[in-house]
Amino acid sequence: MTSDRQVVLITGARKGIGRFLAERFVRNGALVEGCSRKPPDWSLEGYTHHLADVADEAQVRAMMTSIARRHGRLDIVINNAGVAAMNHSLLTPVTSLDRIFDTNVRGTFLVCREAARLMQRRRFGRIVNLSTIAVPLRLEGEALYAASKSAIETLTRILARELGPLGITVNAVGPTPIETDLIRGVPPEKIQKIVESLAIRRLGRFEDVANVIDFFVRPESDYVTGQVIYLGGVS
Amino acid sequence: MTTLFTIDRGVVVALIIDSLRDLYEQNGVTTDSEPDEGTYLIGRRALLDSxxxxxxxxxxxxxxxxxxxxxxxxANERAMSQKNSPFLTVGSLADYICALIDEQRNV
Structure with a gap:
């Protein structure tokens, strides 16, 4: 069993912002658990990786059981795992819908549910979900991705009410485009157009996302729940 | 021939009562009597809220x-649709849990 070190779970931790957050939480003294469908090509003391698909109920439960057995607690969850597909809706196959909603919606729900079951034992928990500015900007070509993130925002707001009495807060951060694999296939002119529509006209950075997450997970933020904060001045 | 309860029902009752005591304590619920098999879990006579x-x-x-x-x-769909809720009392919940464990073990 763990001492008083915070236990943090980050989904989609193999690369990109998930990896950045995992390394950051470890540096700050937390015990970090992460998951992804494929194994990472890196390792870190204080970090444990689980091969798990967040959309698979049995795999999510097994991961939580492992965390409960080894640490007896879970303080923070960052639901970072997500997939995107940019395409005109008339050209979007239904398999894209299944893939996007399985990971983004089903996965986020399953991780929230199983994490909250563990968190409620100690009447403390911080859950941060990942949304996107594609929701408020209603970006063309991102219908399914944005719809899945809209679902995550609604989940966030309702779970905040259901889990509030158990001492668990649930919030979401909506990043602007960041240089990650998620936007690799998006034409540069489209990214530039999005950037020009922001109040602060630049691409996002991992640190921008981490800054909002830091605020949500602070112990002092126990009166902040059901909120979605967009980066870059989008509202 | 099958045995109805192959697990120790008394252990299940004890688990339920143990959880119930913890919950009462956490929520500042005071009661005149110790919880037992007849303790209500839902309805007007229950001390727990939803x-x-x-x-x-x-x-x-x-x-x-x-x-x-x-x-x-x-709390699966079957339990929620049963006419006599298995969550009515500690005793009915224990019966329900024993039946579910038996069912799962015999699959």
Whole structure:
């Protein structure tokens, strides 16, 4: 069993912002658990990786059981795992819908549910979900991705009410485009157009996302729940 | 021939009462008598509110998994649609849990 070190779970931790957050939480003294469908090509003391698909109920439960057995607690969850597909809706196959909603919606729900079951034992928990500015900007070509993130925002707001009495807060951060694999296939002119529509006209950075997450997970933020904060001045 | 309850029902009752005591304590619920098989979990005679019942179910699922190595979902659609709710009393819940564990083990 763990001492008083915070236990943090980050989904989609193999690369990109998930990896950045995992390394950051470890540096700050937390015990970090992460998951992804494929194994990472890196390792870190204080970090444990689980091969798990967040959309698979049995795999999510097994991961939580492992965390409960080894640490007896879970303080923070960052639901970072997500997939995107940019395409005109008339050209979007239904398999894209299944893939996007399985990971983004089903996965986020399953991780929230199983994490909250563990968190409620100690009447403390911080859950941060990942949304996107594609929701408020209603970006063309991102219908399914944005719809899945809209679902995550609604989940966030309702779970905040259901889990509030158990001492668990649930919030979401909506990043602007960041240089990650998620936007690799998006034409540069489209990214530039999005950037020009922001109040602060630049691409996002991992640190921008981490800054909002830091605020949500602070112990002092126990009166902040059901909120979605967009980066870059989008509202 | 099959045996109705192959697990120790008394252990299940004890788990439920143990969880119930913890919940009463956490929520500052005071009672004149110790919880027993006849203690109501839902309805006007229950001391738990709806969130308390949710917490009890979650807690019991975890305890059952630890005690019997069986992952149960207590609040499934079948339970919610049963005319006589298995969540009515400690005793009815214990019967329900024993039946579910038996069912799962005999699959």
């Amino acid at each position: 969130l308390g019942l949710v917490t009890l179910i979650v807690d019991l699922e975890q305890k059952i998994e630890e005690a019997f190595g069986v992952a149960l979902t207590l």
